[in-house]
Amino acid sequence: MLTDPSFKSLKDNYPDFLVIGGGSNILFTKDVKGIVLKISIGGVTFREEMEEHIVVRVGAGVEWHYFVDFAVLQDWGGIENLSCIPGTVGAAPMQNIGAYGVEVANVIEAVHAYDTHEDRFVRFSKEECAFGYRESFFKREGKDRYIITSVDFRLTRKHVLHLDYGAIKDELMKQKIENPGITDVSRVVCAIRASKLPQPKQIGNAGSFFKNPVIDVQLMETLHSHHPDIPHHASGEGFKVPAGWLIEQAGWKGYREGDAGCHEKQALVLVNHGKATGREILNLASKIQEDVFGKFGISLEREVNIF
Numbered sequence: 001m002l003t004d005p006s007f008k009s010l011k012d013n014y015p016d017f018l019v020i021g022g023g024s025n026i027l028f029t030k031d032v033k034g035i036v037l038k039i040s041i042g043g044v045t046f047r048e049e050m051e052e053h054i055v056v057r058v059g060a061g062v063e064w065h066y067f068v069d070f071a072v073l074q075d076w077g078g079i080e081n082l083s084c085i086p087g088t089v090g091a092a093p094m095q096n097i098g099a100y101g102v103e104v105a106n107v108i109e110a111v112h113a114y115d116t117h118e119d120r121f122v123r124f125s126k127e128e129c130a131f132g133y134r135e136s137f138f139k140r141e142g143k144d145r146y147i148i149t150s151v152d153f154r155l156t157r158k159h160v161l162h163l164d165y166g167a168i169k170d171e172l173m174k175q176k177i178e179n180p181g182i183t184d185v186s187r188v189v190c191a192i193r194a195s196k197l198p199q200p201k202q203i204g205n206a207g208s209f210f211k212n213p214v215i216d217v218q219l220m221e222t223l224h225s226h227h228p229d230i231p232h233h234a235s236g237e238g239f240k241v242p243a244g245w246l247i248e249q250a251g252w253k254g255y256r257e258g259d260a261g262c263h264e265k266q267a268l269v270l271v272n273h274g275k276a277t278g279r280e281i282l283n284l285a286s287k288i289q290e291d292v293f294g295k296f297g298i299s300l301e302r303e304v305n306i307f
């Protein structure tokens with residue numbers, strides 16, 4: 001097991017390495033030449049405790065949902081909508097994980113990492129992380145250079161709930177919860193996710209395979225005239241369209257090619273029914289991208305990391 005001081009000789013001894021957390025967002029299409037660094041840095045420590053908020057530092061190897069559960073139990077708010085997302089704390093800033101109207105960027109104060117090029121430990125402020133929709137500095141310019149070691153989160157002690165997205169409100173009403181707290185939101189989010197998303201332990205998948213594309217006004221108008229029911233919402237200067245809807249309209253939902261498939265309930269999720277290789281899944285993804293482009297003029301960008 002590598003510890004902090006031995007990080008220093010990493011690049012010299014192992015020029016090829018791959019960092020993984022839980023491995024839930026990587027599609028392997030080849031063997032790893034060098035070593036695989038499985039990040040197991042643990043721990044949750046207090047940095048600051050104020051009346052309205054708290055700042056905690058969490059080790060990169062802590063399981064994300066374990067941390068959410070822990071926070072909810074302490075009555076620290078801000079991440080309850082991100083309940084039940086697979087993976088580790090260290091990977092969360094990589095693609096700025098998000099769900100049900102909340103992104104992890106909202107609660108990140110700083111990210112600590114080891115710079116394998118400069119051989120030193122560095123701190124990134126939230127601004128330096130350059131978070132975007134399923135994006136960050138670490139996924140773009142900093143890729144293959146920084147190993148995230150811990151993350152500082154600023155969580156609330158006086159909560160602002162985000163209930164407007166997805167089925168959260170409906171589910172709370174169904175359960176007759178009139179004044180929900182963060183525990184209720186966390187529980188309901190996990191229940192909705194369990195009913196909608198295929199579980200990787202039952203059928204191999206990496207969650208949403210593509211990002212939801214943002215298209216310009218002109219294309220939106222053209223598409224709307226042909227597909228009046230196209231779901232969309234304003235995003236910056238354009239409109240965000242659900243990639244799952246496009247894939248479903250193109251006829252791929254439930255499609256199967258050998259053991260590579262498009263999930264029968266969630267078109268955005270590509271699945272491995274058994275023995276599909278990473279290449280076969282990637283080939284299916286490329287066919288879907290080409291078809292969606294041909295039918296709608298929209299390029300789907302992959303969300304999953306390809307190795």
Ligand SMILES: Cc1cc2nc3c(=O)[nH]c(=O)nc-3n(C[C@H](O)[C@H](O)[C@H](O)COP(=O)(O)OP(=O)(O)OC[C@H]3O[C@@H](n4cnc5c(N)ncnc54)[C@H](O)[C@@H]3O)c2cc1C
Binds near residue numbers: 019025096147197207
């Ligand atoms: C069923 C399912 C549902 C999902 N739902 C969502 C969702 O709602 N929202 C969402 O945003 N994502 C979702 N995902 C994607 C996934 O949960 C997240 O991307 C998660 O952050 C991946 O964590 P991980 O530890 O498994 O990362 P890994 O898959 O191990 O790694 C992902 C990337 O991060 C890099 N990396 C990992 N750890 C570190 C580190 N410490 N330092 C530097 N680089 C690192 C890896 O090299 C790789 O490039 C879902 C995935 C699945 C399977």
